[in-house]
Amino acid sequence: STPSSLRHLISIKDLSDEEFRILVQRAQHFKNVFKANKTNDFQSNHLKLLGRTIALIFTKRSTRTRISTEGAATFFGAQPMFLGKEDIQLGVNESFYDTTKVVSSMVSCIFARVNKHEDILAFCKDSSVPIINSLCDKFHPLQAICDLLTIIENFNISLDEVNKGINSKLKMAWIGDANNVINDMCIACLKFGISVSISTPPGIEMDSDIVDEAKKVAERNGATFELTHDSLKASTNANILVTDTFVSMGEEFAKQAKLKQFKGFQINQELVSVADPNYKFMHCLPRHQEEVSDDVFYGEHSIVFEEAENRLYAAMSAIDIFVNNKGNFKDLK
């Protein structure tokens, strides 16, 4: 039977501000431990999952999420098992229910990458082990943990100050689609008191449940939350500029129409000229030229590759909190 206290990582929205900050803080902790490279010292303390397995049920492609999760599983001594859509019976010969019952009976945790958000909820309903949402059409929480780690490192934000309500006065501007990545990233920034301005093309609007939550989180953390279709307005004085692909996985059928709709939404020199002079550019990757010009993407303000590396530490934090600590944040403060 499914333990009632079982906690899953579905979205940043489901976490208290403090819980999310602990996730980011743990990611920073594991980065320090991993970088110190004192293999013998730290492994004996961290091999908490030796002899166990972690399943990755991925029905979509992945570079970063797969590599970071497999690396993080190995860090704790677990054997990762990548189960792509060609590998297992799910969706062809076997239902979500039967697959979830069987897989969760044998592994310590399931990282799941699926099309529909409902599929993540289906896994959560019947699993006997934690489910970590590894991207669905609505959320990408692992990316948000990584992104806030990258932001606090680059802007020297101390978690103690955030916890005391001392606001860094930073502004994050998102130019692009209203998608899974920004749904979690906007709530994540607001939980750290970072103001958010989102510019999408007319006709592309954020989901109302995300907007309602964002407003509440902004208010209690002394930040602002703005939605616009004017990218120059959103980018003005922004400290962090962010975008993502205009065509998410599963939307390839609508590629031509979407590219047309997003004309004028590229992050390029003209747009960054109104940002703060010390702005940073972020992107979850994979990246295409239509959403960001080469000179910005590979330029001196870009932190996209350290952002990508930080996915490893985000995955370690998620495994540590949701598996090693059974989703109990209280002892980790």
Ligand code: CP
């Ligand atoms: N950012 C990200 O999730 O990349 P992948 O799709 O390669 O995992």
Ligand code: NVA
């Ligand atoms: N929005 C993108 C993110 C990929 C990491 C997608 O869903 O394909």
